[in-house]
Amino acid sequence: MEAKHATDCAPWKDSIDPVAARSVAGAIDELAEFPVLDATVLRVIALCDDQDSSAADLVEALEQDATFAANLLRFSNSAARAHPIRAKTIRQAVMLVGRRALRRLALEAATYRFLERAKGNGRASCGQLHLHAISVALGSAAAADEGQVSADTAHLAGLLHDVGKLVLPAVFGEEECDALSRENPSGADRVLAERERFGIDHAQCGALLAESWGLPDEVASIIAWHHGGPTGVGAPNGAVACVQLADIVAGMLNGTEADHALLEVCLDRLGLTADVLDVLAHQVTQTEKRDETGALARRVAELERLSQTDDLTGLANRRHWLQTTRAALQDNGGGAILIVDVDHFKAVNERHGFAAGDLVLTELARIIGRHGHAGRLGGDEFALLVPGNLEEAAQAAQRIMAQVSEVFEAGSGPKIDLSMGCAAAPTHGDELADLLEAADVALLDAKRAGRSRAMIAGAEFRADDIAAA
Incomplete structure (x- = not known):
């Protein structure tokens, strides 16, 4: 013994x-x-342990991770904290929670997610x-x-x-x-x-x-x-x-x-x-x-x-859209990809302001999201997975263009046109990376051809001439 x-x-x-x-x-x-402690958690812990780090350093680290930031706000405002002041920002939450509780919260949230899955x-x-x-x-x-x-x-x-x-x-x-x-x-x-x-x-x-x-x-x-x-x-x-x-x-x-x-x-x-x-x-x-x-x-x-959603539009964010689309293509054995880009979007922001630009993006997200599994890849670029073949993707593109023209009528606000590129499995490959590359090339071709159009693997079609596809 x-x-x-x-x-x-x-x-x-x-x-x-x-x-x-x-x-x-x-x-x-x-x-x-698959480490239980991801980069954000490790960064937060290191900053909590570093007496020379500032609240601004912690805020900057937290704002890089929407999931953890939302968790912190909820924890700081929970009944368990019993604090009379409610935090409305990440900076306020850091001040209310304190370094010791913040360090533990980071560990608990990461471990809970890891073990649950x-x-x-x-x-x-x-x-x-x-x-x-x-x-x-x-x-x-x-x-x-x-x-x-x-x-x-x-x-x-x-x-x-x-x-x-x-x-x-x-x-x-x-x-x-x-x-x-x-x-x-x-x-x-x-x-x-x-x-x-x-x-x-x-x-x-x-x-x-x-x-x-x-x-x-x-x-x-x-x-x-x-x-x-x-x-x-x-x-x-x-x-x-x-x-x-x-x-x-x-x-x-x-x-x-x-x-x-x-x-x-x-x-x-x-x-x-x-x-x-x-x-x-x-x-x-x-x-x-x-x-x-x-x-x-x-x-x-x-x-x-929150970790899967684009904050502005409510669509899947880039990472989540890529992950779920890759799985859907494997499970269904096929599908078509549309990449959608807003023509001259920079000019919209410059002429009408960023708030108006954000409204345009949210309305486009609402329209695009009706036609398949939609995600925001970044900026003014969207992606759409359409179940089916190239013909069904072409029909979805036609409907999207028609609805955008109806919503953004000339004279009632900023003029919005779209360029699109499309690829489908297995015609253009079986892997998502191959489809995205082919769709990107088609999108570039659409822009070179004068914008305000969609192109599928070298075959051009317009909203009013779908038969050309």
């Missing part, structure tokens, strides 16, 4: 079967390609990883505050403590891992069964994955030890004990019997008594309360929508 309080976290790797380590390496490398989340072997992660993170931070331990380290490790549950099913099979988890639902019994069957447990897999993401060694070690290490009762330091304690409390609230041996070790390591369990339980249940009302799910759904 190891000492009650080991002082060295590093040897967690020594207990991993080398054969098992090699067997999970591929799955870890694959997951490592992860393959296997919700199965018996994983459970609701995204909800459990937030619960344990909140409890870990509260335990750290009570035990005078680094709360930021405990919070991050609490968020990621169970990521190894994504690795084992990818290597040893979902059915096998589900069956093992039903026989050994939680705690030391589960990790012991995993080691006996696979040569490695989910805590060790999580630590290896954390290392592959480039996270601090301390965080990886905490993840590896969160079930007590090789003996099941090891708490090498206070940060480990915080995550262990929060995980035990979260399990107790879900009806799992507490691991009393490890619980005693955690409390002793932190110099706390059992009275602290009520404090942690209150923090852990905050996630459950939010989820019961659906607020957390609605918040994430709204953030997802």
Whole structure:
């Protein structure tokens, strides 16, 4: 039996079967390609930790990510903040939330999205990883505050403590891992069964994955030890004990019997008594309360929508349109692409003002969006996926031109004309990149031919002469 309080976290790797380590390496490398912390989150964290950074630096970083910015505004104005002043801008939100809460919010939002979408989340072997992660993170931070331990380290490790549950099913099979988890639902019994069957447990897999993401060694070690290490009762330091304690409390609230041996070790390591369990339980249940009302799910759904939508027009933004169009072409085995460009749009802005230009773009988006899956590629350029062949795309172009002429009648406002280029699969290729290249060439040809027209792969057609296509 190891000492009650080991002082060295590093040897967690020594207990991993080398054969098992090699067997999970591929799955870890694959997951490592999708880091839980994206560039925006890492930038926000770095700025929060940099005492020389200014509020302006944070605002600039946040405004590069509409999803996170919207999340911050909602959090700063939530009932949980209980602040009498409501933030109307990102700058106000940064001032109201504060650096410490902003840092944690960035981590929570990123981890929640990553785990919610992860393959296997919700199965018996994983459970609701995204909800459990937030619960344990909140409890870990509260335990750290009570035990005078680094709360930021405990919070991050609490968020990621169970990521190894994504690795084992990818290597040893979902059915096998589900069956093992039903026989050994939680705690030391589960990790012991995993080691006996696979040569490695989910805590060790999580630590290896954390290392592959480039996270601090301390965080990886905490993840590896969160079930007590090789003996099941090891708490090498206070940060480990915080995550262990929060995980035990979260399990107790879900009806799992507490691991009393490890619980005693955690409390002793932190110099706390059992009275602290009520404090942690209150923090852990905050996630459950939010989820019961659906607020957390609605918040994430709204953030997802914002990350996919062009702010001005309400159409799919460039990234989302490319992603969904590529999938649709593969699923349907074909389709046609229209690239739509507003002729002389710069002159519209110069003569009528940018506000009028924005109104033109929103009205064009409304018209174009009626005829297929539309997106704004940027500026005054739109894209449209039309189900079907070139003939159907030509008909869509004809209708768009007719409706634009009707809405923007001469003498009633700015004169708006469109140039279009079209390509279709499989005529011009099967990949979206090939179709976009062909459509771009056709659009350029339309402009060279005098604008206010559409061209399909070298065949010109006008709104009043569709047969020419």
